[in-house]
Amino acid sequence: MAFEKRRTSTFVPARHAGMRALLLMASAGLAFGDDVAKTERLDFPSGGTLHLKHSIGELTVEGWDQPAVEITTIKSPKKGTPALDRVQVKAERQKDEVVVTTTWGKRDFDLEYRIKAPRQSRLVIEHKDGDVHVDGITGELHVTDRMGQITVHIPQDGQYSIDARAKLGAIDSDFPGHEERKLKFGHAFTSQTSSTAQKMYLRIGFGDITILAIRIPQNPGAPTKK
Numbered sequence: 001m002a003f004e005k006r007r008t009s010t011f012v013p014a015r016h017a018g019m020r021a022l023l024l025m026a027s028a029g030l031a032f033g034d035d036v037a038k039t040e041r042l043d044f045p046s047g048g049t050l051h052l053k054h055s056i057g058e059l060t061v062e063g064w065d066q067p068a069v070e071i072t073t074i075k076s077p078k079k080g081t082p083a084l085d086r087v088q089v090k091a092e093r094q095k096d097e098v099v100v101t102t103t104w105g106k107r108d109f110d111l112e113y114r115i116k117a118p119r120q121s122r123l124v125i126e127h128k129d130g131d132v133h134v135d136g137i138t139g140e141l142h143v144t145d146r147m148g149q150i151t152v153h154i155p156q157d158g159q160y161s162i163d164a165r166a167k168l169g170a171i172d173s174d175f176p177g178h179e180e181r182k183l184k185f186g187h188a189f190t191s192q193t194s195s196t197a198q199k200m201y202l203r204i205g206f207g208d209i210t211i212l213a214i215r216i217p218q219n220p221g222a223p224t225k226k
Contacts, residue, residue, distance in 0.1 A: 036084050039072040042091060042098055049097045049122040056128040057111035063119035063136030069098050076110040084109060140199045147206040156213035159197040164189045168206045174213035
């Protein structure tokens with residue numbers, strides 16, 4: 001695949017814990033080596049939409065219980081290209097949306113987004129290239145990606161209306177639904193449970209879509225047997 005990742009993304013709690021020190025320092029907009037990290041926080045409108053335009057690189061959106069959105073970006077130059085001021089990520093409130101827009105010139109950098117948003121947010125992502133990870137968002141999802149990987153991590157006991165299509169790639173879902181393969185490489189997956197189900201519109205050009213269930217223990221308070 002043409003996009004080269006500098007970091008591996010998995011939904012493992014230790015991964016987030018390992019980033020805490022970096023995020024604390026990043027909140028001051030500090031540079032680490034040639035990397036430049038920045039964190040900003042905006043109030044989020046109740047029932048609002050988080051809209052990412054022209055994002056590129058590795059993007060993670062994680063649901064949390066705060067009435068705000070926190071956006072951390074890490075810009076890393078590729079070898080021999082230390083200038084990162086051409087890469088701009090701007091976040092602003094527009095009525096009932098928080099819009100995050102990315103602009104850049106020559107693709108001579110790696111960019112990583114780590115975003116926390118209210119769990120009930122509606123999420124619209126227009127991603128250019130790279131991996132998109134959505135973890136624990138229970139509002140409507142509308143995610144498009146030209147090339148990379150889309151991973152959605154959602155509670156196993158939820159109700160979902162899924163419309164997922166990969167033009168050149170595969171779709172893997174922990175939830176039941178109808179699969180359809182188009183020609184030799186395309187893949188479509190749909191699932192409709194109820195009219196009130198969480199709606200997901202997922203599209204990727206070249207790459208895979210994975211829909212994972214967050215497992216909930218049957219007896220969360222029971223002691224662990226050794």
